[in-house]
Structure formats: structure tokens, C-alpha cells
Amino acid sequence: MRTDEGGRPGGGPRGRAPVPGGRVAVRDAGAAADARLRMTFEAFCRTHERAWLGLADVRLGNRADAELVVAAVEQELQATFGYVLEQAVPAAHAWRLLNHHVADWADGHELRVEARTFAAVLTAFEELTGVTPREEADGAALYRAIMELSDRQRDVVILRHVLALDDAAIAACLDRSEGAVRSILRHARERLTRRLGTEGAPGRGGER
Numbered sequence: 001m002r003t004d005e006g007g008r009p010g011g012g013p014r015g016r017a018p019v020p021g022g023r024v025a026v027r028d029a030g031a032a033a034d035a036r037l038r039m040t041f042e043a044f045c046r047t048h049e050r051a052w053l054g055l056a057d058v059r060l061g062n063r064a065d066a067e068l069v070v071a072a073v074e075q076e077l078q079a080t081f082g083y084v085l086e087q088a089v090p091a092a093h094a095w096r097l098l099n100h101h102v103a104d105w106a107d108g109h110e111l112r113v114e115a116r117t118f119a120a121v122l123t124a125f126e127e128l129t130g131v132t133p134r135e136e137a138d139g140a141a142l143y144r145a146i147m148e149l150s151d152r153q154r155d156v157v158i159l160r161h162v163l164a165l166d167d168a169a170i171a172a173c174l175d176r177s178e179g180a181v182r183s184i185l186r187h188a189r190e191r192l193t194r195r196l197g198t199e200g201a202p203g204r205g206g207e208r
Contacts (some may be wrong), residue, residue, distance in 0.1 A: 006136050011045045045074055050172055054163040059102050061113030069101050092175030124161030128189050145195055153188035
């Protein structure tokens with residue numbers, strides 16, 4: 001009979017016999033963990049994709065470019081999703097990543113604004129300030145003015161007035177309190193009215 005170094009019978013260290021199927025069990029556990037992570041990632045994207053597409057659509061001016069950018073964002077998120085989940089607010093991390101991708105795309109491509117996107121932004125301005133553009137040139141100036149807001153102000157305007165998200169949903173995207181969201185929206189309206197000379201305009205729909 002073969003013995004181990006301590007004189008005990010057995011075929012492995014300390015006399016323990018190999019566990020049948022041990023490696024298979026480890027592989028199965030790893031596959032199950034990967035499947036759970038993939039399902040979590042897919043649910044995460046379903047929850048936030050509408051907001052991602054909305055922001056990219058407005059900032060880039062058209063749906064086709066927006067879809068390409070969001071696809072690139074999702075690919076990067078999937079490759080690093082374990083790290084993403086370790087962040088204090090994964091949704092806010094994803095939002096920052098989206099803005100980086102959008103900015104990179106905008107730097108390398110000509111802005112092509114579809115009529116649908118243009119109309120949505122003008123509607124957002126009307127809701128924010130109560131002012132209706134009188135001419136097409138006015139509308140173009142308003143579009144530029146909204147795009148030139150600070151990142152936080154522009155994002156809040158898009159999320160509220162283009163995508164119709166409430167304070168809680170916007171706060172979750174941006175890792176801000178609901179009070180901060182309302183404050184950012186108020187400052188965005190004030191900045192736009194000052195820039196466009198509409199200080200006397202009513203603030204219809206500005207804060208809800």
C-alpha cells in the first residue's frame with residue numbers, strides 16, 4: 001500500500017483522495033458568475049439606455065450617430081462591468097463615460113442636426129423659459145445656447161425637458177440630490193434668458 005509522508009494511506013496530500021469532478025465544479029461556478037454578471041449588465045443597459053440615447057441624440061444632432069456612440073459606451077461598460085459595479089454610483093460613472101464618448105465623437109465629426117432633434121430642443125427651451133422662437137434663425141441660436149450650457153446644466157435640461165424624466169431619475173443619473181437638480185435647472189434657465197435677452201419671459205414649466 002502506498003503511504004504519504006506521514007505514513008497514512010492515501011493517494012494525495014495528507015491522505016485525501018482527489019474530489020471527483022472538482023475542476024468541473026469550479027468551471028461551472030465561474031460560468032454561473034459570468035452569466036449573473038452578464039444579466040446584471042443587460043438589465044443596467046435596459047434601465048439607462050433611453051437616457052443615454054437621448055443625450056447623445058441631442059448633443060450630436062441625429063439618431064444614427066447617437067446609436068453608434070451608445071454602442072461604443074456599452075461595449076466599454078461590458079468590458080469593465082465588474083469595476084463599474086464597484087463605483088459608488090454606477091449610473092453616474094456610466095453617464096460620465098457617455099459624455100466623454102460624445103465629446104470625442106463631436107470633436108471628430110461634423111454636426112448633423114435632424115429636424116426631429118432640432119424640434120425637440122426648441123420645445124425644451126419653450127418649456128424652460130416660456131419663450132417661443134419667432135424665426136428659424138432664432139431657433140438655431142437657441143439650439144447653440146443650450147448646447148453651450150455647462151455640462152451639468154445641459155444634461156439636466158435634456159433629461160427633464162427632452163426626455164421628461166423626473167427629479168429622482170435625473171438625480172440618479174448624475175449622482176446629485178433632487179434639490180441640486182432643481183437648482184441646476186433654475187440656473188440653466190437664468191443663464192439662457194440672460195444670454196438671449198428674455199429676462200422678462202415667464203418660467204412656464206421651468207421647475208416641476
